Amino acid sequence: MSLPRLLDPLAPPRGFVATNLSLPRPEKLKVAIIGSGNIGTDLMMKIRRSASLECSLFIGRNPDSLGLVRAREMGVPVSSAGIQAIIDRPDLCNLVFDATSAAEHAKHHPILKALGLQVIDMTPSRVGAMAVPAINLEQLAAHQNVNMVSCGGQASTPLAYAIAQTHAEVEYYEVVSSISSLSAGPATRANLDEYIDTTETALRKFTGCANTKTILILNPAQPPIHMQTTVSAKVATADLDRLRPVVDRMVATIQRYVPGYQMIVPPVFEHNRVVMMVRVTGLGDFLPSYAGNLDIINCAAIATAEHFALCRTKKEPL
Amino acid sequence: MKHVLISDPTLRDGNHAVMHQLNSTQIAAYCRAADEAGLPIVEVGHGNGLAAASLQLGLSLVPDKEMLEVARSNLSRSQLGVFIIPGFGTIKRDLAPAIEIGADVVRVGSHCTEADTTARHLAYARKHGKKAYGNLMMCHMASPATLLAECRKMQSYGADGVVLMDSAGALLPADVTERFKVLVGGLEIPVGFHAHNNLGMAIANSIAAVEAGGRILDGTARGFGAGAGNAQLEVLIAVLQQLGYETNIDLYKVLDLSDIAEKQVMKTVPIVRPTSIVSGMAGVVSTFAKHVDRISVQYAVDPRDLFFELGRRKVVAGQEDIIIEVAMDLAHRRDAVSQAR
Numbered sequence: 001m002s003l004p005r006l007l008d009p010l011a012p013p014r015g016f017v018a019t020n021l022s023l024p025r026p027e028k029l030k031v032a033i034i035g036s037g038n039i040g041t042d043l044m045m046k047i048r049r050s051a052s053l054e055c056s057l058f059i060g061r062n063p064d065s066l067g068l069v070r071a072r073e074m075g076v077p078v079s080s081a082g083i084q085a086i087i088d089r090p091d092l093c094n095l096v097f098d099a100t101s102a103a104e105h106a107k108h109h110p111i112l113k114a115l116g117l118q119v120i121d122m123t124p125s126r127v128g129a130m131a132v133p134a135i136n137l138e139q140l141a142a143h144q145n146v147n148m149v150s151c152g153g154q155a156s157t158p159l160a161y162a163i164a165q166t167h168a169e170v171e172y173y174e175v176v177s178s179i180s181s182l183s184a185g186p187a188t189r190a191n192l193d194e195y196i197d198t199t200e201t202a203l204r205k206f207t208g209c210a211n212t213k214t215i216l217i218l219n220p221a222q223p224p225i226h227m228q229t230t231v232s233a234k235v236a237t238a239d240l241d242r243l244r245p246v247v248d249r250m251v252a253t254i255q256r257y258v259p260g261y262q263m264i265v266p267p268v269f270e271h272n273r274v275v276m277m278v279r280v281t282g283l284g285d286f287l288p289s290y291a292g293n294l295d296i297i298n299c300a301a302i303a304t305a306e307h308f309a310l311c312r313t314k315k316e317p318l
Numbered sequence: 319m320k321h322v323l324i325s326d327p328t329l330r331d332g333n334h335a336v337m338h339q340l341n342s343t344q345i346a347a348y349c350r351a352a353d354e355a356g357l358p359i360v361e362v363g364h365g366n367g368l369a370a371a372s373l374q375l376g377l378s379l380v381p382d383k384e385m386l387e388v389a390r391s392n393l394s395r396s397q398l399g400v401f402i403i404p405g406f407g408t409i410k411r412d413l414a415p416a417i418e419i420g421a422d423v424v425r426v427g428s429h430c431t432e433a434d435t436t437a438r439h440l441a442y443a444r445k446h447g448k449k450a451y452g453n454l455m456m457c458h459m460a461s462p463a464t465l466l467a468e469c470r471k472m473q474s475y476g477a478d479g480v481v482l483m484d485s486a487g488a489l490l491p492a493d494v495t496e497r498f499k500v501l502v503g504g505l506e507i508p509v510g511f512h513a514h515n516n517l518g519m520a521i522a523n524s525i526a527a528v529e530a531g532g533r534i535l536d537g538t539a540r541g542f543g544a545g546a547g548n549a550q551l552e553v554l555i556a557v558l559q560q561l562g563y564e565t566n567i568d569l570y571k572v573l574d575l576s577d578i579a580e581k582q583v584m585k586t587v588p589i590v591r592p593t594s595i596v597s598g599m600a601g602v603v604s605t606f607a608k609h610v611d612r613i614s615v616q617y618a619v620d621p622r623d624l625f626f627e628l629g630r631r632k633v634v635a636g637q638e639d640i641i642i643e644v645a646m647d648l649a650h651r652r653d654a655v656s657q658a659r
Contacts, residue, residue: 174373176639181432189434193408213372216405220431220459221632230639232373265643270616273373277643 028054029309035099036060036067038185042286052309059085090115101187102194119145124198133303134158134253141311151293152177153199154300155229157206162246164207169236172211180224183291227280227292238269257303319564323534327361334365334544339379342388344583349392351578355571359399362389367401368412390420397422404435427453429634430460433468440475452477455635458488462500479508487516487598494526502531510534513549516598520549539579540587545604547588552576596622600629617645
């Protein structure tokens with residue numbers, strides 16, 4: 001099976017927007033967020049720091065939800081009308097983050113498509129093109145709907161991709177993520193099957209290997225554990241000398257948009273498998289820093305949206 | 319006479335003891351003998367249940383589907399049980415095919431504080447007319463009040479019963495009594511117990527559970543299970559008989575079953591090894607034993623130190639990947655100390 005390969009695996013990453021750019025920007029990209037749970041509220045808080053994005057509408061269903069209250073306090077326009085808020089005023093935004101659930105997104109997708117809005121889907125719905133900025137940021141702008149896979153997918157697929165780039169024969173990939181129970185909200189808990197399905201699909205897509213497995217573990221320990229992800233691969237012959245610099249480069253690329261992404265077990269060969277482990281410490285915006293799972297998918301989504309903003313500025317200079 | 323429902327996970331938990339290498343011949347032989355002995359439920363599969371065959375936990379010799387088909391065709395009176403942990407197995411990929419093959423009893427497991435992850439899997443099993451039980455793993459890590467709240471969630475999802483799993487073999491009889499009094503008093507559905515023998519308490523704890531109102535017990539032939547093994551089935555049946563509980567299991571036939579199991583199914587009979595004792599004291603899941611043995615050799619650390627450190631890190635079932643990280647950490651710390659000298 002042919003596999004998309006970078007010409008030079010050690011080439012510097014391209015396409016990321018420097019968020020602290022001091023140049024004056026023409027106009028920020030207007031984004032709406034639908035879903036006022038952990039993911040949506042954290043996105044809203046991160047967007048306030050962005051030089052190229054502006055949250056023009058934050059949408060939930062319950063006016064008293066913690067997320068909507070927080071948004072109001074921060075002066076962000078809010079609605080509790082759900083998807084209807086966008087149907088009523090599609091002109092308020094150019095881009096929608098859907099942070100509801102896989103089942104809800106399946107309903108939202110045709111509506112948003114008909115309205116001509118670009119969508120970054122945070123749920124494991126598998127509707128849109130799979131987006132992992134460290135791998136395929138530059139191919140995403142053309143898609144109306146992109147999907148951020150899952151927290152475990154964002155943490156693991158770049159490492160699996162690095163293995164695929166440096167090993168000719170990989171029989172099998174496996175990804176195990178442990179997250180703090182406190183960081184898993186009701187939608188996450190109800191969507192474990194979709195999480196597994198979507199993460200495994202992304203692993204297959206980005207490695208070209210048909211045989212993948214994903215496991216997710218919730219750990220209630222106090223103090224809460226930080227997200228950890230282990231990537232294992234069954235390879236014909238391990239080439240750690242080739243793999244290590246490619247992995248280092250990949251980690252550096254991810255750290256450009258997820259500052260708390262850290263390799264804690266660099267690639268080793270153990271029990272006939274290549275194995276490595278990362279820990280993700282969050283920025284501590286809506287949930288505390290242990291919620292690296294929330295942070296990595298949201299940081300990836302922000303990096304994607306900022307790239308879209310950059311593409312639009314290039315296309316339509318004001 | 320008080321009745322106790324016996325469920326036999328020899329061919330599921332016992333798979334841990336052989337790194338998930340049970341073969342079809344062994345599964346068929348055990349199922350025929352268990353059926354003959356009148357075991358109500360025979361649970362079959364990878365040690366961690368459906369779809370758990372992995373580098374993380376160990377690959378299975380026989381795929382899930384084949385294990386279940388072999389078991390199904392060798393059970394007539396006994397019901398076929400499967401175990402599934404959401405986060406490992408999914409409804410579409412794993413549970414639906416298992417039910418299609420003929421699983422009668424579905425046990426849906428979660429860590430003892432995460433019952434809400436079992437809602438959809440329990441509901442699916444019930445919808446398809448199967449007996450559905452909610453299993454709370456590592457039940458030493460939560461208070462009786464927390465366990466009751468979690469069991470009530472499973473009750474609300476339609477569970478036919480709940481089973482506390484002492485996955486680390488960490489509980490003592492008084493701990494079991496305390497938990498069962500609270501659960502039996504606060505639930506409308508039967509409560510069961512799944513013991514591990516790390517501290518030699520598997521039978522005593524199982525009896526404490528039924529004496530406090532528990533109505534379901536798990537036992538495995540010769541105690542064949544992860545780490546130090548489970549409550550030894552044939553001993554359990556004998557002790558329950560002595561205490562006047564009815565199990566509808568023929569004593570001689572279950573004794574014969576245990577001999578067949580020892581001869582045909584297990585390479586070695588489980589005993590309480592030092593690392594299992596430490597695992598029980600540290601409250602670390604029994605399934606870690608073989609991984610700790612291997613990794614402690616590779617990184618030249620004391621497996622007992624490794625277990626105690628894993629206990630301090632409060633790892634839960636399925637987190638076998640953390641063993642390497644903790645072993646490397648212990649090795650680094652040891653090297654730092656020896657350099658400082």
